[in-house]
Amino acid sequence: QAPLVSVAQRLLLPHGGSITPDTGTTQDRVACSSFRKLLYGFRTFCTSEELATKKCVPCNAKDMRPMTEESANALISKVEGWKLLNEGDILKLSRSWKVKSFTKGLELFQLVANVAEAEGHHPDLHLVGWNNVTIEIWTHAVGGLTENDFVLAAKINELPLDGLLRRKVKDSSSSK
C-alpha cells in the first residue's frame, strides 16, 4: 500500500509536498530523486500562500535541473507582479518597483537581503536611475529556474514594502 500512496502523492501534490496520512498536512521535501526529476515539470499546482511558506532547499547542481519554460509559465501567476525573462536561454524571474528615494531603495534591499540570507538563496539586486529597483531571481547553480526562485519571489511579495514605494499616479477616470 505504501508505495502506491507515495506515488499518488508525488503525482498530485505541489512541488514535492506530501500528505502525512494522519494529519493531511503538507510537508516540504528536497526534490532530488530521479523520479522527482521526471515529474518536475508537472508539479505546478501550488497557491501563492503555499509557495511563501515553503523553504528554499540547498542548490545541489547534481540533483537539480532547471524547470522547463512550460512549467515556469504555469507557475508565474502564483507570484504576482513577477515576469519571466529569457536571457540567453537562461530563464529568470524579474520584478520592478519605483521607490520614493535612493535610500528607500537600499532599505528595500535590506529587507530582501534578510529573506535571502534566511533562505540561503540570493537574488540579483539592481537600483538604477536613483529610484528604479529591479530584482532578478534565478538559480545560478543550475543555469535557470527552480522552485527556490518562486519561493523567494513569493516571500518577497509578503514584505511590507508599501512605505518605501512611490505612490501610483491616480487614474483620473476613477475619481468621478
Ligand SMILES: C[C@H](O)[C@H](O)[C@H]1CNC2=NC(N)=NC(=O)C2=N1
Ligand atoms: C551552496 C548554496 O546553495 C549556493 O551557494 C547558493 C547560494 N545562493 C544562491 N542563490 C541563487 N539565486 N542561486 C544559486 O545557485 C545559489 N546558490
